[in-house]
Amino acid sequence: MLKLKGFKIPNHRSFNYVPRFWDEKKEEAEKLKARVAQLEKNNAEATKLRISSGFRRGYNKDTRYRSKQVFRSNMLLLAIIVVLLVLSYVLLNVYLPRLIEMM
Numbered sequence: 001m002l003k004l005k006g007f008k009i010p011n012h013r014s015f016n017y018v019p020r021f022w023d024e025k026k027e028e029a030e031k032l033k034a035r036v037a038q039l040e041k042n043n044a045e046a047t048k049l050r051i052s053s054g055f056r057r058g059y060n061k062d063t064r065y066r067s068k069q070v071f072r073s074n075m076l077l078l079a080i081i082v083v084l085l086v087l088s089y090v091l092l093n094v095y096l097p098r099l100i101e102m103m
Contacts, residue, residue, distance in 0.1 A: 035053070039046050 035049065038049055
């Protein structure tokens with residue numbers, strides 16, 4: 001075949017893609033092992049890690065306390081709204097006629 005220097009035929013592109021397998025359970029197990037190894041040491045970083053993990057576990061497990069706090073907050077908000085509505089009704093009934101008479 002005749003090859004001309006001015007014309008170049010493009011070659012196909014090849015990619016070096018290597019698919020990877022991700023094992024979530026294995027990764028969690030490795031994190032847990034690293035955390036346990038860190039906790040076994042008696043230094044300041046281990047203490048910080050132990051305290052922070054205790055806060056996270058305690059906050060997520062005690063849902064009754066959180067639901068009780070949310071309920072109290074909602075009731076307080078409802079009481080404030082009711083008081084404001086009653087106060088605005090009274091003020092409108094007492095002072096609105098006087099303002100209309102003044103105009």
